Amino acid sequence: MFMPEIVVEYGKSQPDKVYTVFEDRKWTFGEFKEKAERIAAYLQKQGYAPGDVIALYAGNSDAFVAAYFGIQLGGFICAPVNTKLTASEIGYIFGHSEAKALITDAGLRETADKTGHPFKEVLEIGGAGEFDAILGDGDLACRPAKLAEDDTAVIMYTSGTTGKPKGVMLSHGNILATAEIWAEAMDITGEDRMQITTPLFHCAASHVFMNPVTLKGGSLVIEQAFSPDKTLETLEKTDATMFFGVPAMFAILLNRPDIKELNVPKLRLFCYGAAPMPYELVKKLKETFPEVKVQNLYGQTENTPAATTLKDHYALDKIGSVGEALPRTDVRVVDEEGREIPPGQVGEIVVRGPQVMKGYLKNEEETARTIRDGWMYSGDLGRTDEDGLLYIVDRKKDMIIRGGENVYPLEVEEVLFQIPEILEAAIVGVPHPVYGEVPKAFVVVKEGKSLTEQAILDYCVEHLAKFKIPAEVEFLDELPRNASGKVLKHTLRPVHQS
Structure with a gap:
């Protein structure tokens, strides 16, 4: 049965x-x-x-x-x-x-x-x-x-x-x-x-x-x-x-x-x-x-x-x-x-x-x-460990777990890229006292364009579930990348985490 x-x-x-x-x-x-x-x-x-x-x-x-x-x-x-x-x-x-x-x-x-x-x-x-x-x-x-x-x-x-x-x-x-x-x-x-x-x-x-x-x-x-x-x-x-x-x-x-x-x-x-x-x-x-x-x-x-x-x-x-x-x-x-x-x-x-x-x-x-x-x-x-017990070191690449809800950065990033003024965007998890971690957005605005944090968040509210919306937005001149062009998210976390 x-x-x-x-x-x-x-x-x-x-x-x-x-x-x-x-x-x-x-x-x-x-x-x-x-x-x-x-x-x-x-x-x-x-x-x-x-x-x-x-x-x-x-x-x-x-x-x-x-x-x-x-x-x-x-x-x-x-x-x-x-x-x-x-x-x-x-x-x-x-x-x-x-x-x-x-x-x-x-x-x-x-x-x-x-x-x-x-x-x-x-x-x-x-x-x-x-x-x-x-x-x-x-x-x-x-x-x-x-x-x-x-x-x-x-x-x-x-x-x-x-x-x-x-x-x-x-x-x-x-x-x-x-x-x-x-x-x-x-x-x-x-x-x-x-x-x-x-x-x-x-x-x-x-x-x-x-x-x-x-x-x-x-x-x-x-x-x-x-x-x-x-x-x-x-x-x-x-x-x-x-x-x-x-x-x-x-x-x-x-x-x-x-x-x-x-x-x-x-x-x-x-x-x-x-x-x-x-x-x-x-x-x-x-x-x-x-x-x-x-x-x-x-x-x-x-x-x-x-x-x-x-x-x-x-x-x-x-x-x-x-x-x-x-x-x-x-x-x-x-x-x-x-x-x-x-x-x-x-x-x-x-x-x-x-x-x-x-x-x-x-x-x-x-x-x-x-x-x-x-x-x-x-x-x-x-x-x-020596007793055979398992420890998780990192989760599903860059996945963020916000209060038990899985947030995949790429999903949020794709929404951010729909905003015409945004040139580059990266989402990483930052510590939070209640939810464990929350998504934070790092954004590079196109030259000659202007954009506010509130405008970005307002757009996210329309296109993302509430738990996926970035808790904060930080503007950068450029995102850190390696030689192949991949964004180095691990450098964003310790350098920019609040």
Whole structure:
């Protein structure tokens, strides 16, 4: 059985157990099974063909989870879309994936419509939306779809250094293997209640937490978004046993004066990832919650994501490490010829296992470059220590991680180059006390032209998601380059970082 079928099976075997908690609403496994089957049945009834892509452009809710599983249960491919992107960015994803239908929040409908993509239909969640009517339609009967291990189940778009997002094709086998791997690595059981505050359209929330907890028959406590007050209140009220956050979230929570008064006797595990967690923050987290274990997680969309984990016993002794290889997973650091290199030396991190993606949608060249002889070349530079633990030295070339969101400089630079007055532009990451790092723009203006920082930022607001907009702009006479003309970004960082 694959994940959509496992949800249905739990609907039969433990129909009265609470599966999802969202705001004041609880759905049991039995109720959820019916809702997922109705979504599948509706899409089948509408005549969509097996393998058609259904885009899911929605925020966190129990309805998102129902759509995610319902789409797959019907034999279709689910394409979750980042709700923080602009209409033009979303439009590219709709078009590239050839999405046939869209499930979206009522509040996001206007942005979706701006893309002009020719969907056969758009189903709205919330309000008087059609999606809610489908969930309650007892006359819809699902025909079991024959799901195969190598069938594409989900396409998740991840930005690339080419400037355009790449569609990562994840199979039913990939997703099931990842659920099994993380369930083992985090000792997940049916008694666990996972509080999810990070976006479900991201692979971390959906594939590292939602699916593994579901696999074991546990419960999901879903919040629309992270909010210090509400998140802490929900932790207490729902008796959550697991919580995941990026370091910025933990920094905010630990700085609250009332944090030590939190009553969470069932909480057993804090998970963190997506950005480095400073020693002092880990230390403070463990001192504030001495009974709760902490665990660092590392992976990429291309490996569903699952590569390594740093468990509690190493949390302070191996600070900065992303840990050891996960079960059923091989991780190496290799040189440019693909040969494994000794501990201490820096090379590219490569990953092999059942969670490695099928490939990139409509991009055989990039797929062949990324997956070689069964190994997924991550683009991340790392090293191992004498105990075999992995450390990331640099990330995907010049990628910036702003509060857990990936920002690829080239994508931002391409927008800057659309401004007629700009001759050259370079984006680098600079430190930020809350977000870890933020993008900074270095700009060279054409001779005889003038341009203000505000004009640049105003243009970016129109063409980029909020988290990709440069935090500041610095004007230079020229960008530093090497003999071949490549911009030397590493010299911009120490010389110009604020």
